[in-house]
Amino acid sequence: MTGYGIGGLVLDVPAKSLPALVEWTLTEAQLGAERLHGSGRDADPLLVLTERACERYGLPVALSDAERLTGRLPDGHKVLKQLDRADWQLTKRGFGPWARIYRPAQGRRRQCVQLCIPSWEALDARTWGHAAQLEPAELARVLGTYAARVMTPCGSTAVTGLELMTALNPPTRASEADETGKRHREHRPGSLGEHPMDCAPCEAPDGHPLLAGLPRFHQRGPDEMLFEEAYDWARELTDAECMQRYLVGIDVNLAFGAAANGAVVGLATPPVHVTNPAFDPALPGSWLVDLSHVDLSRVLVGKQWRRLESALLPSPFTPTGERPEGPAWYATPTVAYALELGYDVAPAEAWVREDKGRFLDGWYKRLRNAYVDTMADLGVGEKLGTREFLEAMDGCKQRDPEMAIVLDAVKSTVKGGIGKLRERARGGGWKPGQPWPALSRPTWRPDIRATVISRARINMHRKMINLAAATGRYPVAVLSDCAVYAADGPSPLHVLPYDADDKTVPGSFRLGVSPGMVKHEGTQTTLWAEAVREKYGEVLNLARYVKTGEVTAKDDGE
Template sequence: MSTENELFSAVDALLEQVAQDDLPTPAERKRLREAAGLSQAQIATALDARREAVGNWEAGRTEPRPPKRAAYARLLEGLAARYPAPAADAPAAAPALVVPEAFTGPAPEPTPAVPAAAVPSSRPKTEAAGTTRPSATSRRPGAKKAAAKKAAAGPVDPRFENGPLAVIDCEDGQVSAYCVGGLVLDVPAKTIPALIDWTLTEARLGQARLHRNGRDADPILVLTAAALERFGLPVVLSEEERHASRLPESHKVVKQITRAGLQMSQRGFGPWARVYRDPEGSRRRCVQLCILPWNALDAREWDKKDNPQLPTMHPADLVQYLGLYAARVITPRGTTATTGLELMTALRPPTRAEKDPATGEFKRAFNDDALTQLYPVVECEVPDEHPVLKGKFARHHLRTPAEMLMEEPYDWCRPLTDDECVNPYLVVVDLNMSFAAAANGLTVGLNGPTHLTGNPQFDPALPGSWLVDLSHVDLSRVRINGRTVDGDRLPSPFTPKGDRPTGPAWYATPTVAYAVELGFDVAPIEAYVRTQTGRYLDSWYKRLRDAYVHTMADMGVTTDLGGQEFLDAMARRKQVDPTMGLLENAIKATAKGAIGKLRQRSRGQVPYYEPYPALDRWTWRPDIRAAVLATQRTGLHRKLMKTAAAADLYPVAIGTDAIVYPSPGPSPLDVLPHTEEGKPVPGTFRLGVSPGMVKWQGTQTVLWAEQLFEERGGVVNVSNLIKTDQSAGEGE
């Protein structure tokens, strides 16, 4: 027996020796793992290694050492046999989907391409005989040429080779599907059910999942007014239909859908209609219709609200705009708020497939870093109409800070002092994507609340709500870099109106932690905290940050600009590419709306104190919204304090993230403090494009403000009344 062991040991030694030079390249190691749907943690467990070690092997920073090297080589060899690399001399594939350079979606699942003969009706239109594939620009008369974009690195998933969505239009009786990259497909369908089936079987539309445990995005069809007429749908909804936000079940198109065996969601056939067939195994068969004339793309989010462009935009330009949004953010799912919330779950899926070791069957398992279920709510965290408050307050009772968590953005202003009135101007600077920036690195609770009573000790590591008295915090006693500030000219960091607290109140963890940071003792009375924590919003923030920064760069506003160069680039950016201007606004609306959606209110859907649909979502988490808003407000206040200490400069008004300063000149460069070398003072507001930095919102005269105060009989918050042409329509 010992002889056999010795032989095996000798063989293992030879395997290890061979493995020294037999490992695939780092990139190939990662490709094989992802093709098999394995995580770095799973490989680390199998090899008795650390997950970080596997990541280093795939990045090429380190190499595995014996005996793990031989085992790793054997694993990669087995994976390579199952998932071979594409042959270098394979026939040329269809042109890659033209998407922005910033696209960083996951590697697509290996799926065999559908033979061209199988999709005759989806043949792209051509200008001349013999042309077989479209160019990367629109080929329809009257359409603007799409801006040239670099193709995304890596292979295109053949299941979605025509992009995430299409705009369906009709011209001279011919229905066409305008796809990303200039591709135009003939659509043979004459009814909505036929259009759905064509999309599911031939169109090759959709988007690969953003996380390996998530799901692929359903294809989106944007219907123009001409397409609605062609398919027998009204271009304008009746008053009753608008109120119901759907067609009645008696409408002929709805009946066609039912007769064809298709199904719709409970929302029915409205501006965002979801039509589907039963899944084939684990494969979804669903198409979402975005009906443009029914205000599916609200001008306040997706368009210029004062001068809407989308209704008259050519389909080739419209699909370019929405395709860029899908590539950089996610395929649109409805409002920008709904889409932003969907992005959270797409990047942090609640569940995954896990093999049962006993049966070998796959079952659903929950992910530790995600929101996975509904938990009991906390009275102080919910809005006034929530069912949990029924019978506890009068119908129009205004809850006090000791009864309700009031973490909201700033809405504060004060009179100018005599010295400040000497300045001729009021300059407004605005924080870029302030709510998204506040989510970066924020630890939030992932499980249900734990009630702490009996004067618990404050723990900044526990997200939640704390009942504590912060009325003793005096900003004039705070020293920053050896200097004190004038607390009377600064808002309190603990209330949205900037008033100093008068007694115990509920605060989110970041607010209480800021009081401790300022050097004051805190003594909570009680608390509701979450013990399972994580940085749930990190990947969400990073994707939106990258989308925003790359979009701004496309308009000439890059991260290396500073001072006057940055201001000049911001002033001309929307003239560079109007489509990118729309995309900028949509990205910002996505970030802001998603945070608000975490505590969506009923908006009159049901009577007071009755359950409404949003409460059934796992992502209905008012405590997370409160934590983000608390972080945004206290982070802004931290910069106010450092600016006051560095330059004796104090704001006179703040509206959400717009800060008004008296200034000797009309430019932000005239007021924001700089060092002797010309650089921004550390910790103060800094001009720049990245989230959390500031841009110029506008300038007005002090005389204008004084006249406004006189007309309205008191001090008015002028922060969001001061805008210039270059910043109009901005905000969060």
């Protein structure tokens, strides 16, 4: 067998069995990666087994239907017996597409190897594209680049995104030496700690054990449940917009990553319940407050009161863009934005976290650099002018399809990592009433996810009102990080005004490659919009389809 590594490395692999392969990996090949933080641990070696390698080591090339259902080889498989005889163990996940094989650590020496088996659907096409079909050397380049820029993958991109948070911000550190000269493990300030923590009741998703006392089939309203989600809003075009020829979509680069940067979140202590608190925008938490009095027709933009067409803007306080009707739970950034718009707030109660910090800053910086470096590989640099940027973006993924896979994986790592903070009970073998496996993780933190998504939605709204105040342009649809505008021409430059010095409206959308800046998502004609909405209804969110213009039958009524 032949092993392909980073930088064109090629190794002869003499191992004739899987236990021998694991042993060779740790002793002779000495694969792996250095720790990302001094208090963390080195990354375990990752072996990606091709179909030929599976056959060589007695593994099925593909899982059977029953095995796919459980996500693992059945107990008693001959390879599992081989590992057991050689004193190798598997984690509770068993031997699946991402298998972890280990022996208990001896002192500081860790013995662990992870396997990735593409033919078992380890590399999900939704995040890794056609990576599973690549030749071994090409796949080594893709995964090796991802490992060097992000971290060695240890499961899906979502799982890796979550693990990266811990790798960059470990929960413990070595203490100062005691009187005997011995060091002990202690909590590391600024981390989430090593123990799971209960969320506030309003932050718990449906089905959480904290809600076991609610009546059956009870539907919680906004005054019972924190519901911070990304935008999914659309409206009818005005007569003036119908007279314009195009609809232009602009998309925020790495929007959730940009929102994570600088986010102040709760750390390692439980939330504290308070009643009738004075709102503190520097205090992370969840607040029950009535924001229905905020009127978008008159808001502070910068330091000036401005009149806007409120009917043409989504509300910043709900993902649907509908104006709230009464008290509801919001994360701190959402309530702080109401103050920014010039309106007072009076929370009735709150769950706040005094132990706070910018836990995600290092995570953002690493993923930001991975994104920017990979875009540079595709010919899109940070220092390009606006028009040069648009030209460079045109067909960039075709310049290096392998690096395009890495780019999509980096973006999925950001989005999936944030989503994993509120992972719900699901998967093979789990039944209602059983404990959620995710709740045993210190990184199960729906409050942190809510803060990031709140900041992403507020950032989007702030850019939209700055553009509206300066130009009179309003979005016709918004979906998460994509906004669609009517324009006389097909380019984002027909939406965003740039002067001779390459400057645009301060605080609004700016074209560029950095996270938080925007790129061209796609352009369709106004006639196209009228046709698809006539067929599918006015509720159709045009931002979902502006990139390709294709609406499939399953989207009918969405």
